[in-house]
Amino acid sequence: MTNESHILQSVVIPYFNFAVFLGVLIYFFRKPLTIMAQTRRDKFLASTKESSEALEKANAEFKQIKERFEALNAELSTFKTESENQARAEAAKIVSEGDRLAAQILSETKKVAEEEIARARRELRDEIVSAAKDKASKQLASSLSDAEKSKILSTRISDLKTYRV
Secondary structure, eight states, X not given: OOHXXXXXXXXXXXXXHHHHHHHHHHHHHHHHHHHHHHHHHHHHHHHHHHHHHHHHHHHHHHHHHHHHHHHHHHXXXXXXXXXXXXXXXXXXXXXXXXXXXXXXXXXXXXXXXXXXXXXXXXXXXXXHHHHHHHHHHHHHHHHSOHHHHHHHHHHHHHHHHHHHO
């Protein structure tokens, strides 16, 4: 065998056989492979379409949720502001009521204290008058004679009889 025939048998014929095998393989399996590829492509396109629709739906839901969240934040802010205003108004009302009550208690305390001072002054005056009367009586009793004492007593008794009638 020559070198050319050896190259032909060792290199060309196996590649030729392989090419014929590929040709037969393609001839018999082209339709099933095409159908399989078409089916995969259709599934892929359907999946892509479904995922696009799901993405659009998710974006729409996200937008709705975001709008609701913003509305709730606005409502919460309004509620917070109203609550703070009501709390301030209530605090001011409580403070003014406390001031009014304190002024009333102070006024009543002053009035009671003035009444107590007046009562204490009357009692003190009555005590002083009583003490002065007792001292004057004792002084007079020690300086008057028995005759003068009996004259004063009879005058007092007659004055008392006049008041009774």
